[in-house]
Each structure stands twice: as C-alpha cells, then as structure tokens.
Amino acid sequence: MVSPPHxxxxxxxxxxxxxxxxxxxxxGIHIPRPTSATVLPTDLTENSPVERRVDTLLRIETQDDGPFLLAIEAQGKKDHRKTASWPYYVSYLHNRYGALPVLLLIVCQDHSTARWAATPITIGLRQWPTLTLNPLVAGPHNMPVITNVAEARKDLALATLAAITHADNPDVDAILKTLSAALRDTPENIADPIVELTAQGLGNRPAAQQWRNLVAVDTSFYKSFISEEIRDEGRAEGEAKGLASSLRLVLEARGISLTDETRTKITTCTDPALLHQWLQRAATATTAEEVFTEDH
Structure with a gap:
C-alpha cells in the first residue's frame, strides 16, 4: 500500500x-528554469501482463535547452526490484516520447536509502556495460535545512520538500516552526496545498502531531483538510467536556456516590457517544455500577 509520505x-x-x-x-547540476511544465500519464505498461507505473512524470519546457522528461520516484526504503524497473522506465520513456532527454529523480527521507538509490545501475558485462543509469537523488543528505523564515517564504515549495525530506531530522521542530511561520501571511490558496503536503509527508512520525499543533495555533490561516479535522476534534472535545459535566451533576443529584477512579473515568473520556450512553443510564440507575457496567 502506498504511504502518505510516498x-x-x-x-x-x-x-x-x-x-x-x-x-x-x-x-550539483544546473537545470534551466522551466517556462512551462505538463503532467503526463504515469502508466508505462505495454501489452503485457506486467503493469509498470512511475510515481510522477512531467514534461519540462525550458527556454535555452528545450524540453525534457522528468520521472520522479518516491522511495521510502531499499527495494532491489528497482534495479530492473528504473532502467526500464528511462528506456521506455526515451522511446515513447521521441528521444526526449530523460531525467530520473529519486526522493528519499533517510540517508541509507538515499545512498542506495544513488548507486549507478549497470546493465551489461563487467568489461563492457551496455547501459548505465545514474539517478539524481534528493534526500536529507543534500536538501537544505531551512530554519530562516525569510528564506522559507522566498521559496515555499522548496521549504516544503526540505521539511518532508528532513522528517527524521533531530531539528525537525525548528524546520516545521519556520515553515508554519512563513505561511502565516500567505493566501490560503497557496498555503492549503503546502499544509496538506507537509502533513502527508510526515506520515505517522511524532513530527506530524507537532505540525498539527502548529497549524492549530491559528486555523483561520488554513482552510485545508487538516485544519478542518483539527476544528472537528476541538468541537468533539468540547462536547465531551459538557457531557462529562452533565453526567457528574446527574449522578450527584440522584445521590449516587463516585469513587476517585470513577471520576477519572468520566473526566478522561473523550468519546461523546459513550458519554451519552452513560448519561442515559444515569437517569434510571441506582448505583454507579449500573451506569458503567459493560454488559448493561
């Protein structure tokens, strides 16, 4: 299954x-700034039972050097099957698109995978290689660590990719704070995809929760799915607190004593549906056990 960071x-x-x-x-290479770019189909399957897809494929137009194809692969770990599929991608694209130059970019989030991905892939005899593939690799070893707000604001896309590739960096807290601060005065149509891509790129790492917290500081700046999710969580938390307070009042009014353990159970519950169920039971129960028993 494809992961969000991928x-x-x-x-x-x-x-x-x-x-x-x-x-x-x-x-370490100079590529002219594009004048335009077109997203191309990623399906590289021919009339055979084997399906082959590159992650992202772009046709890049440049003013000085003409067009070229940029094939992008996200690689979360070493996968030695790629030594066969990557050369296929490049040769297939070279043939399909009329001998356009093809560049293969591999994006990684850890040093070990990046080193492996950067190893040239040679097809042929040791004495005479027929084909050698040299992928470009972007990862934590060569992407900038951006902790300056002005620098991040200057190129938000690069700052986002840098944050994603440095997801496991010990300084990721500072990187994410910088990116969040850079977005604060950014129009929402620009900020939205960056907020979502960053959340997706962090996956289930601890840094993902920090990013959610940073976004939640002022969700008026962000209208993306993550901010809506945070607002929904806030409403649920408020509802749970109100129900817990009502439940305690009903139990006290009916003379049902609560132990410290029971009080903690009520105050720490964040599930409004369960609190609703307890509150309904409290209306007719004569003991605390009747309210909280699992098989009632």
Whole structure:
C-alpha cells in the first residue's frame, strides 16, 4: 500500500513543477528554469501482463535547452526490484516520447536509502556495460535545512520538500516552526496545498502531531483538510467536556456516590457517544455500577 509520505515526496512536483530547477542546484547540476511544465500519464505498461507505473512524470519546457522528461520516484526504503524497473522506465520513456532527454529523480527521507538509490545501475558485462543509469537523488543528505523564515517564504515549495525530506531530522521542530511561520501571511490558496503536503509527508512520525499543533495555533490561516479535522476534534472535545459535566451533576443529584477512579473515568473520556450512553443510564440507575457496567 502506498504511504502518505510516498505520495507527498513526488506529488509536490506536480503541484510545483518549477521546483525541480531549484532542487537541481542542491544536487550539483544546473537545470534551466522551466517556462512551462505538463503532467503526463504515469502508466508505462505495454501489452503485457506486467503493469509498470512511475510515481510522477512531467514534461519540462525550458527556454535555452528545450524540453525534457522528468520521472520522479518516491522511495521510502531499499527495494532491489528497482534495479530492473528504473532502467526500464528511462528506456521506455526515451522511446515513447521521441528521444526526449530523460531525467530520473529519486526522493528519499533517510540517508541509507538515499545512498542506495544513488548507486549507478549497470546493465551489461563487467568489461563492457551496455547501459548505465545514474539517478539524481534528493534526500536529507543534500536538501537544505531551512530554519530562516525569510528564506522559507522566498521559496515555499522548496521549504516544503526540505521539511518532508528532513522528517527524521533531530531539528525537525525548528524546520516545521519556520515553515508554519512563513505561511502565516500567505493566501490560503497557496498555503492549503503546502499544509496538506507537509502533513502527508510526515506520515505517522511524532513530527506530524507537532505540525498539527502548529497549524492549530491559528486555523483561520488554513482552510485545508487538516485544519478542518483539527476544528472537528476541538468541537468533539468540547462536547465531551459538557457531557462529562452533565453526567457528574446527574449522578450527584440522584445521590449516587463516585469513587476517585470513577471520576477519572468520566473526566478522561473523550468519546461523546459513550458519554451519552452513560448519561442515559444515569437517569434510571441506582448505583454507579449500573451506569458503567459493560454488559448493561
């Protein structure tokens, strides 16, 4: 199953096709800034039972060097099957699109996978290689650590990719705070995809919760799915607190004593549906056990 970080690492180039020219500078090569970019179909399957798909495929137009194809793969771990599929992707695209130059970019989130992905893939004899594939690799080893708000605001797409590739960096807290601060005065149509891509790229890491907390500081800046989810959680939490208070009042009014354990059970419950159930039982119960028993 494809993971959210996997999707974010390549989908960001669909959202911001011009990002690659800035990324390439950190990879040690110069790619002219694109004049336009077109998202192409990612299905590389021929008339055979084997289905092959690249993660993202872009046709990049440049003013000086003409067009080229940029194939982007998000790689979360070592997968030695790629030594067969990546050369296939490149040769297939070269043939399908009329001998356009093809670049393969691999985006990683850990140093070990990045080192593995950067290893040239050679097809042929040791004495005479027929084909050698040299992927470009973007990862925590060469993406910038952006902790300056002005720098992040200057290139929000690069700052987002940098945050995603540095998801496991010990300084990720500072990276995310910088990105969040850079978005604070940004129009929502620009901020929304960045908020969502960052959340997706962080996956289920501890940093993901920090990003949610940063976004929640002032959700009026963010109208994305994550801010709506946070607001929904806030409403549920408020409802739960109100129900818990009502439940305690009903139990006290009916003379049903509560132990410290029972009080804690009520105050720590965050499920409005369960609190509703307890409150209904409290209306007719004569003991606390009748309210909280599981098989009542």
């Amino acid at each position: 999707e974010a690492m390549h989908r960001i180039f669909q959202e911001y096709p011009g990002l690659f020219s800035r990324v390439s500078e950190h990879l």
